[in-house]
Amino acid sequence: MSLIKVENLVKDYKINVKKKGLVGAIGSLLVPEYKMKRAVDNISFTIDKGETVGFIGPNGAGKSTTVKMLTGILTPTSGNVEIGGLCPYKQRKKNASRIGVVFGQRTQLWWDLPVIDTFELLKHIYKVPEKVYDENIELFSEMLGLKDFINQPVRQLSLGQKMRADIAASLLHNPQIIFFDEPTIGLDVVAKEKIREFIKYINKEKGITMLFTTHDMQDIEKTCSRMIIIDHGTTIYDGTVDQIKNRYGKTRTLIVEFGQVYDKIDLIPGVEVVDTKDNKKWLAFKKEEVHISSLIADLTNKYSILDLTIQEPEIESIIREIYEGGVNYDKSLSGGGKEVLSK
Amino acid sequence: MIRAYLEVAKKSFQNNITYRMDYFAGVINTIVMIFVNISIWKAIYEEEEVVGGVQFKIIMAYLVLSFLLQNIFTMEDYLIEGRVTTGLISSDLLKPMSFRLYVFSYNIGSLVFKAVMQLLPAMIVTVALFGMLPPFSASMFIYFLISVVLGYLVLYNLNFIIWISSFWFYFTFSLVTIKDAAVMILSGALIPLWFMPQWLYEFIKLTPFDSIFFVPISIYLGQIPAEEVFTSIIKQVAWVAVLGLVGHILWKAATKKLVVQGG
Amino acid sequence: MKDYKGFTIFEIIALFFSYSKLNLKTTLEYKFDRVLLAFAIFCREMVSVIVMYLILTRFVRIKGWEMNEMLFLYSFLFLSYCIFVFIFTGIRDFDGMVYSGDLDRFLIRPLGLMYQVIASRVDYCATIGHGAVGIILFIKTSGDIGIQWTASNIAYYLTALIGGAIIQAALFMLSSCFSFWTIRTTNLRNLIFFNSRRFAGYPISFYPVIIQKLLIFVVPFAFVSFFPSQYFLRKTDMNMFWDGYLYLTPVVGVVMFFLVYKLWTVGLKNYSSSGNSM
């Protein structure tokens, strides 16, 4: 049974039009002008209990707007949202008690007070039983390393520490669903990794359903099984993460470390040198045109080779191509997420 | 070079336009303030036709002028603080532009905005409602204009000293507020200084405060004898210089602190 | 899966104290700053008191009102504002909450929005700043103007203060409603609130009839200071007004608060459909 159901969701914003120049500015002082901007344009999807879904798209695609509608902050212009049978903006409080939200751009912690104070307050707000609260604090302290800074005022925390505390804060009441809107923004590699691991663990152990918005594709690869890509407010992909790689990621790279420095090498057709550094070369080829085994065989015959590495296509570059319109995405895939998953 | 500063002023002018509600409220605020104060003084004068040798008409003109001036003398109190707390001040100092002149231009931009967009409508309404005494004489009017400019500069330099303190204190809201309170009472903004107890009046004359509102308005109304007008203006000039000097010294100390401590 | 249950009144109050505790802790984090701030607010509020004092030292009485009577009237404004700001700081700061996105955060909590707005903030500095002015005025005047502090008078006095606080809360809430539509409303609020308050610092009989009507029926500051003080002083200018007004302060407060709250919920609907948040 699906936990989140979104049908033909639409959101229009009303925007105040500012006219240019001094005269224009004085003009709009007297007669303001508005125009409508469609931020979310007819999105539909469903998410099952326990699923982890990456929700991505370029800046301004409408991700945050969608999350705000799912969490009950905004009312949709049209369309339906159902979260566990509840309508988030009509049954806001009841819905709120079941969900957790992290807005990476904005903290929910009390700025001047130690982290623990916010936690204590949240305990009362969500009426978390003492036992559950203690267990969760214990768990989060261990996994997110909160111990080191739980008694420090939030304003003195680093970005990564703050984010970890924020994530813990949104999970204290064991929500059924958690919405992450860019929880890894601005964090270093190690901090990101820690958060990803935690998220995976929480999903597995507690079965929390998750919608994860980010611009870091590694977040998605490491934590999500499915992903929804939107652009200009419409869904352009909904399917598994693996599938998108198979579909679009046709270019492989072979990194070869030669025994000596070759200026020029002789390659079988369909392979190109894309980069060279000292005795290392990066060779790109299309997976269906060139067999990796024949390429390797050819190379080992001709040259002395120290090491070989095959690089899978980076999801990052696939997504970049999709955003830039370089890949002709298959519309039939949109909304097909369910089928792919059931395999 | 001058162009750059003109651009800053223009920018601040435009910033002021952005907030439509604030703009209308600013005009009405001034009118209401004038109205309340005139009502109170009217109530006072109902009992005594003439008090202290000054007629009600003069008081009325005094209050109108004072609130109109107060409106256009409102400055951007948190401009410098904003740059300091966000740390942008360091890059400001690297720009090929004097930061102090930048701040000044910015304030002049808002001054022009207020003079054109707020002062004029407020003036028309209040003059229509309450009438207005003409200047005491043509020459006094010229002196008045000079004195207003000097009054603005005295207040600006005083404000600048408070603004600069943001290099040492994180928030300057408290200091700004206390300064405003002092200016309100001591500058004759709300009550003509001649109604103050003698000792207080004597004391205020030793401070820069009366130079801000009281001197220009008194000149306009001819309340300062012609032979003293000149000394009053000289006194204003002196205060502009003294406060400017203090501001300059503090500014040097502040930038030095910035360099030494890295902000 | 535990199901969502509403809060009992006891839990709501306990939670309110949890919030207050955090607010107090925040204030104590910056002791020096906050003391200076309270002092600054005190100075700012004293300006109009000092002006009134200076005028009355010179003119002794205005329309039959003497110094202590006038300052007594003024004390109502400060003390009721002190109560208002102690309880309703959140309503005062509402514009900021909309602008900073705090409001969005409130919307993802399983609690009423107005409750969170009110509970989440207490401005102790303003409470102390205004309270100090009020108390100084009260102490200076209350013994001098012939008031018998009987039980019923004390009861009236306290009800009037609380009623006045609620009237001001309703006025602030009215202006905060606008921030659902056009985020920045500080000047509009200054206009409505602080200007009316300025009027209300003096007996309303000083003003033209139209202003008196405005202060009774539109922005009812007359019920915050003038009528409550007239209950005790019965100056002759009370003859201009209906006697019933003397007792209406709490009624006006509650009715207004209720009406404005209705408007506020409409504004909230608009907010979540337009998404002014950024």
Ligand SMILES: Nc1ncnc2c1ncn2[C@@H]1O[C@H](COP(=O)(O)OP(=O)(O)OP(=O)(O)O)[C@@H](O)[C@H]1O
């Ligand atoms: N309150 C608002 N008023 C008007 N327009 C808005 C508002 N909020 C967002 N928008 C517009 O709606 C569109 C979608 O914005 P949204 O914040 O949902 O994008 P996003 O996918 O979250 O982008 P990002 O990756 O940058 O966070 C953008 O064009 C944005 O300019």
Ligand SMILES: [Mg+2]
């Ligand atoms: Mg976003």
